[in-house]
Amino acid sequence: MMQYVTGVKEERSCSIAELIEGTKTGEVVINGAVHVIRDMADFMFVILRRWDGLIQCVLDPEHMPSFDHHLLKEGMTVNVKGELRKEARAPHGFELVLTDVQILSSPAKDSSMPIPIGKWKLNTSLETKLSLRPISLRNIRERAIFKIQEGLVRGFRDFLYGEHFTEIHTPKIVAGNAEGGANVFKMEYFGKRAFLAQSPQFYKQMMVGVYDRVFETAPVFRAEKHNTTRHLNEYTSLDFEMGYIESFYDIMEMETAMLAYVFKRLETEYKEQIELLGITLPDVAKIPYVRFDEAKQLVSQKYNRPMRNPYDLEPEEEVLIGQYFKEECGSDFVFVTHYPSKKRPFYAMDDPEDKKFTLSFDLLFKGMEITTGGQRIHSYEEQVEKMEKRGMDISDFSNYLMIHKHGMPPHGGLGIGLERLTMRLLDEANVRETTLFPRDVTRLEP
Amino acid sequence: MMQYVTGVKEERSCSIAELIEGTKTGEVVINGAVHVIRDMADFMFVILRRWDGLIQCVLDPEHMPSFDHHLLKEGMTVNVKGELRKEARAPHGFELVLTDVQILSSPAKDSSMPIPIGKWKLNTSLETKLSLRPISLRNIRERAIFKIQEGLVRGFRDFLYGEHFTEIHTPKIVAGNAEGGANVFKMEYFGKRAFLAQSPQFYKQMMVGVYDRVFETAPVFRAEKHNTTRHLNEYTSLDFEMGYIESFYDIMEMETAMLAYVFKRLETEYKEQIELLGITLPDVAKIPYVRFDEAKQLVSQKYNRPMRNPYDLEPEEEVLIGQYFKEECGSDFVFVTHYPSKKRPFYAMDDPEDKKFTLSFDLLFKGMEITTGGQRIHSYEEQVEKMEKRGMDISDFSNYLMIHKHGMPPHGGLGIGLERLTMRLLDEANVRETTLFPRDVTRLEP
Numbered sequence: 001m002m003q004y005v006t007g008v009k010e011e012r013s014c015s016i017a018e019l020i021e022g023t024k025t026g027e028v029v030i031n032g033a034v035h036v037i038r039d040m041a042d043f044m045f046v047i048l049r050r051w052d053g054l055i056q057c058v059l060d061p062e063h064m065p066s067f068d069h070h071l072l073k074e075g076m077t078v079n080v081k082g083e084l085r086k087e088a089r090a091p092h093g094f095e096l097v098l099t100d101v102q103i104l105s106s107p108a109k110d111s112s113m114p115i116p117i118g119k120w121k122l123n124t125s126l127e128t129k130l131s132l133r134p135i136s137l138r139n140i141r142e143r144a145i146f147k148i149q150e151g152l153v154r155g156f157r158d159f160l161y162g163e164h165f166t167e168i169h170t171p172k173i174v175a176g177n178a179e180g181g182a183n184v185f186k187m188e189y190f191g192k193r194a195f196l197a198q199s200p201q202f203y204k205q206m207m208v209g210v211y212d213r214v215f216e217t218a219p220v221f222r223a224e225k226h227n228t229t230r231h232l233n234e235y236t237s238l239d240f241e242m243g244y245i246e247s248f249y250d251i252m253e254m255e256t257a258m259l260a261y262v263f264k265r266l267e268t269e270y271k272e273q274i275e276l277l278g279i280t281l282p283d284v285a286k287i288p289y290v291r292f293d294e295a296k297q298l299v300s301q302k303y304n305r306p307m308r309n310p311y312d313l314e315p316e317e318e319v320l321i322g323q324y325f326k327e328e329c330g331s332d333f334v335f336v337t338h339y340p341s342k343k344r345p346f347y348a349m350d351d352p353e354d355k356k357f358t359l360s361f362d363l364l365f366k367g368m369e370i371t372t373g374g375q376r377i378h379s380y381e382e383q384v385e386k387m388e389k390r391g392m393d394i395s396d397f398s399n400y401l402m403i404h405k406h407g408m409p410p411h412g413g414l415g416i417g418l419e420r421l422t423m424r425l426l427d428e429a430n431v432r433e434t435t436l437f438p439r440d441v442t443r444l445e446p
Numbered sequence: 447m448m449q450y451v452t453g454v455k456e457e458r459s460c461s462i463a464e465l466i467e468g469t470k471t472g473e474v475v476i477n478g479a480v481h482v483i484r485d486m487a488d489f490m491f492v493i494l495r496r497w498d499g500l501i502q503c504v505l506d507p508e509h510m511p512s513f514d515h516h517l518l519k520e521g522m523t524v525n526v527k528g529e530l531r532k533e534a535r536a537p538h539g540f541e542l543v544l545t546d547v548q549i550l551s552s553p554a555k556d557s558s559m560p561i562p563i564g565k566w567k568l569n570t571s572l573e574t575k576l577s578l579r580p581i582s583l584r585n586i587r588e589r590a591i592f593k594i595q596e597g598l599v600r601g602f603r604d605f606l607y608g609e610h611f612t613e614i615h616t617p618k619i620v621a622g623n624a625e626g627g628a629n630v631f632k633m634e635y636f637g638k639r640a641f642l643a644q645s646p647q648f649y650k651q652m653m654v655g656v657y658d659r660v661f662e663t664a665p666v667f668r669a670e671k672h673n674t675t676r677h678l679n680e681y682t683s684l685d686f687e688m689g690y691i692e693s694f695y696d697i698m699e700m701e702t703a704m705l706a707y708v709f710k711r712l713e714t715e716y717k718e719q720i721e722l723l724g725i726t727l728p729d730v731a732k733i734p735y736v737r738f739d740e741a742k743q744l745v746s747q748k749y750n751r752p753m754r755n756p757y758d759l760e761p762e763e764e765v766l767i768g769q770y771f772k773e774e775c776g777s778d779f780v781f782v783t784h785y786p787s788k789k790r791p792f793y794a795m796d797d798p799e800d801k802k803f804t805l806s807f808d809l810l811f812k813g814m815e816i817t818t819g820g821q822r823i824h825s826y827e828e829q830v831e832k833m834e835k836r837g838m839d840i841s842d843f844s845n846y847l848m849i850h851k852h853g854m855p856p857h858g859g860l861g862i863g864l865e866r867l868t869m870r871l872l873d874e875a876n877v878r879e880t881t882l883f884p885r886d887v888t889r890l891e892p
Contacts, residue, residue: 002775004732007703008609009696015610031690033655033853051610051658075853077690104690107853108826114852134652134849143656150613163454164461164497167596169682169864171883172618172665173631173642175890185619187633187642189679190671190887196619196633203883206580206892209479210589212497218664219618225636233635236615244477244523244550250455257454286450329448380554399892403580406560407479407521407553418615437617437649441636444621446652446845 012079016053019084020092028084028096030055031104034076035138036118044069046098047118048078053272054140056090057082059098067101074118075107126430133437133446144273145434149422151270153217155262156238156416163254165240166211170203172196172219176396185223185233196221199415201347202400204241205376208411209403215240217418227441229430230315230368232419234439241413248349248359248375251412252289252335255363255371259284259333277426282332282365288325289335292357295321311340315368322367332424337361339374346387349375349412359412365424373414380404458525462499465530466538474530474542476501477550479584480522482564490515492544493564494524499718500586502536503528505544513547520564521553572876579883579892590719591880595868597716599663601708602684602862609700611686612657616649618642618665622842631669631679642667645861647793648846650687651822654857655849661686663864673887675876676761676814678865680885687859694795694805694821697858698735698781701809701817705730705779723872728778728811734771735781738803741767757786761814768813778870783807785820792833795821795858805858811870819860826850 013031018024032048032055046057057080061069072078082096114132115124117139122129129136137143157167174197177184185196200216207214220237245251263281266274274281290298292313299320300307308314313321313336325334338357341350348358360374377383383404387394394401422434432438437446459477464470478494478501492503503526507515518524528542560578561570563585568575575582583589603613620643623630631642646662653660666683691697709727712720720727736744738759745766746753754760759767759782771780784803787796794804806820823829829850833840840847868880878884883892 002734003736004734005695005698005702005781006732007699007706009699011690012692013690031855033855051612077853077855079690105824105854105856108851111826111851132848134655134845135852137653137656146614147612147657149615153613153615154607161600166497166593167599168592169595169599169665169882171680171885173667173680173885173890185633185635187631189631189890192890194890202892207583207882209580210583211593219615221619223636234617234619244457244459244525246458249451252451253453253455256451260453286452288448288450290449335451378551380557399580402578402892405554405557406581407523407551409477409479409523409551436615436653439617439619444619444635444638444640446648446848 013050016050016055016092019055019094025084027081027099029079029081030096031079032077033138034072034074034078037072037074044072046072048080049138049140054091056087056095057098058085058095059101063097063099064101071103072101073107074113075111077104078102079104126432130432130438130443131446137436141276144276145422145426146436147273148266148270148277148279148425149418149434149436151266151273152262152418152421152425153236153238155265156258157215157217158265159258159261160213160215160240163213165213165215165242166207168200168204168207168211168214168216169218170197170200170207170216172221176202176400183223183225185221198222199237200239201345201415204239204413205347205408205411206400206403208241208243208413209406209408212244212409213240213242220415225441229432230420230423232431232435232438232440235420235435236418238416238418238421239413241411243409243411245375245410245412248337248361248373248412251373251375251414252287252337252361252363255373255414255416256284256287259287279426282425283330284333286331287333287335287363288329288331289337289361290321290325291338292336292340293338295324295334295336299324311343313362318364318369319367322364326366332366334364335361336364344374346390346392347376347383349377350386363414363416365421366427368420368424370420370424371414371416373412375410375412378404378408378410459496462496462501462538465501465540471530473527473545475525475527476542477525478523480518480520480524481584483518483520490518492518494526495584495586500537502533502541503544504531504541505547509543509545510547517549518547519553520559521557523550524548525550572878576878576884576889577892583882587722590722591868591872592882593719594712594716594723594725594871595864595880595882597712597719598708598864598867598871599682599684601711602704603661603663604711605704605707606659606661606686609659611659611661611688612653614646614650614653614657614660614662615664616643616646616653616662618667622648622846629669629671631667644668645683646685647791647861650685650859651793651854651857652846652849654687654689654859655852655854658690658855659686659688666861671887675878676866676869678877678881678884678886681866681881682864684862684864684867685859687857689855689857691821691856691858694783694807694819694858697819697821697860698733698783698807698809701819701860701862702730702733705733725872728871729776730779732777733779733781733809734775734777735783735807736767736771737784738782738786739784741770741780741782745770757789759808764810764815765813768810772812778812780810781807782810790820792836792838793822793829795823796832809860809862811867812873814866814870816866816870817860817862819858821856821858824850824854824856
């Protein structure tokens with residue numbers, strides 16, 4: 001006798017959305033975690049936590065003589081029955097008067113919550129929050145941060161699908177070191193030396209030769225030794241790369257349209273979290289752009305700041321550039337273009353009008369770099385010449401140079417740090433606040 | 447004077463879809479890569495490759511006296527103008543009679559294509575294809591494989607969003623070793639020992655305590671030393687985990703409905719690739735299931751095969767189980783349930799009716815495991831007891847056990863190997879065929 005499964009089974013629980021819509025009346029059955037218990041002497045408030053919000057339940061022991069209400073404990077999960085009742089002071093304007101409680105699971109005996117997750121704001125240090133991440137994320141505001149983050153990634157992808165980009169999955173264990181420099185994690189790979197990918201750079205360029213336009217949303221790894229409020233050793237990179245560009249401004253236009261789409265998606269589909277966190281969505285109908293050298297000049301003049309290194313942008317200068325364009329044209333974003341060639345990787349295309357600079361850009365969001373992008377060299381001869389000038393051994397890059405050798409369209413792209421984008425959107429002071437399980441020089445757990 | 451970018455710029459090229467629809471008539475402008483040149487003495491066929499297909503162009507030197515057609519070379523990218531003309535023998539039934547050609551980029555001087563990517567099927571060995579991956583993927587059939595793969599991931603995500611799962615991004619550099627065993631890559635992390643995540647297991651369970659239902663599509667790493675046709679050392683894992691389950695069959699139901707949704711999406715939105723690759727989409731309206739011990743018995747009887755180890759399923763047995771359910775009920779899929787406890791990780795929930803077995807399953811697709819899943823232990827005491835029985839030091843797992851200690855709903859989930867799923871769908875004999883840039887014991891490049 002054959003037995004079959006046939007598809008999704010309805011959960012034995014309604015959603016909070018259904019309750020808010022008012023389509024459910026009378027008796028309601030719902031699953032949830034016991035988020036907070038408030039003993040009011042005659043009765044108890046039991047706040048249940050669901051994926052889509054909280055619901056206030058009223059447990060009156062007299063109505064449920066067969067249930068020993070002393071058994072109930074925060075951290076339990078339950079399946080409850082109850083009658084909906086209007087109550088202006090409850091979340092969403094109603095509460096559930098319980099008629100039945102089934103305990104589905106219990107926390108450890110003698111355990112108690114290590115932090116008061118039921119509070120509106122967790123008044124604990126970042127360190128404590130991170131060390132207790134699996135529990136602190138159960139706080140409603142904490143988890144809303146990462147729901148917003150979901151919306152950012154989802155919007156990024158859906159926009160790009162619509163612009164006929166193809167999604168790719170490229171390897172994270174690699175033989176070479178795309179971005180150069182020392183900040184690369186090494187590992188042993190079956191007797192060979194290997195690295196963790198600092199970016200999908202080589203692979204996304206290879207795939208432009210295949211699909212014209214590609215993107216990837218995946219982890220990248222940077223062995224940076226400095227522990228700052230804006231660096232992580234592992235983060236999620238939103239990368240795209242596009243062929244047949246006429247100039248690197250095409251990439252900036254694509255990013256501008258993408259951001260507009262993403263914020264629109266947040267506004268409509270993540271309304272609850274936007275309100276819960278009090279986020280003001282930025283206006284990205286248009287984004288100003290300015291040359292690197294001009295930007296340095298502008299802020300030096302306006303804010304009376306001496307310029308130290310003409311080829312470098314210090315974090316404080318980024319902040320001032322952000323401030324300048326906020327003040328001068330009300331924009332939270334500004335593209336800084338034409339970064340110095342010596343500060344950009346070997347694959348960056350130099351500006352034919354002044355080879356000291358590149359056809360590249362960063363996007364600053366409220367004074368912090370969240371994107372690096374630009375046009376890449378597509379000519380084999382030009383690429384080899386630039387590598388040789390830098391003293392690189394081109395035989396180390398034969399797999400990469402295969403694409404230049406056999407033809408690439410003019411192309412470019414960018415990478416966005418997801419956690420930083422979230423951080424600026426939420427006006428957080430530390431990127432760890434918007435990283436689910438941060439990895440830094442001292443933190444490898446949880 | 448402020449300068450702004452305002453959003454997406456239209457590409458100076460129409461798409462092949464627009465040409466097929468017939469909305470474009472008269473003069474057409476299109477970008478593309480020179481895929482194949484066929485010199486016909488009086489004129490040339492120039493096949494251009496675009497993200498959405500090929501287009502046959504006719505270059506008659508007499509019509510373009512100002513363009514030296516000898517300059518044209520495979521691997522170039524061009525922007526062409528031309529007049530559309532019906533031609534039954536051309537792809538899609540039309541060709542483009544060129545009136546202008548602008549060369550956008552050129553391959554290296556003196557280079558020639560290392561493999562004939564213009565052929566319908568690449569008659570080269572898998573090794574050669576993989577070594578030349580950046581170029582061999584430009585073949586129309588090769589690239590269609592990874593477009594199908596995009597559809598699988600996209601469908602997986604969109605289905606789960608619809609079932610109120612939340613997408614998460616969990617760290618790949620980890621302190622512990624979720625799946626146990628020796629097949630884990632080690633690395634040094636700022637003076638500490640770290641590992642590459644074999645699965646997001648611990649993290650997705652943690653996040654069930656936060657969002658009830660979560661998923662992730664991300665790379666995982668297995669240091670398996672055996673080089674087989676079905677193992678990779680890095681692959682893309684489609685993971686989900688769900689709380690408030692009533693039994694582990696809920697997870698199987700969710701997967702069945704997900705697969706039905708995904709194949710439907712492929713049928714409608716990836717029609718071109720389905721036809722190009724000649725894929726027959728399997729019927730997943732219902733999927734049979736069978737206990738591990740019964741399955742072994744059934745194939746042993748039907749195919750006269752002695753059972754060797756009652757606690758293990760050999761690859762040949764998987765093939766026979768697949769064959770059995772294909773023959774007996776026409777299904778390409780079968781869930782094998784109740785795997786022996788000793789073959790499953792420490793977090794697997796034992797069957798209360800017989801603790802030698804677990805409430806777990808594999809999904810076989812055409813006789814190969816593509817999914818492993820099951821219910822997890824949610825009780826702190828039960829989990830600690832099982833770990834201690836296995837001689838594990840629970841102090842190594844304090845971050846993980848935090849969730850059990852402070853309460854978890856009954857829950858479970860699964861992981862799907864994306865490349866294997868693609869492999870079985872396409873009836874490929876080697877998983878490397880359906881991996882963009884495979885990593886195995888001997889291959890670390892490209």
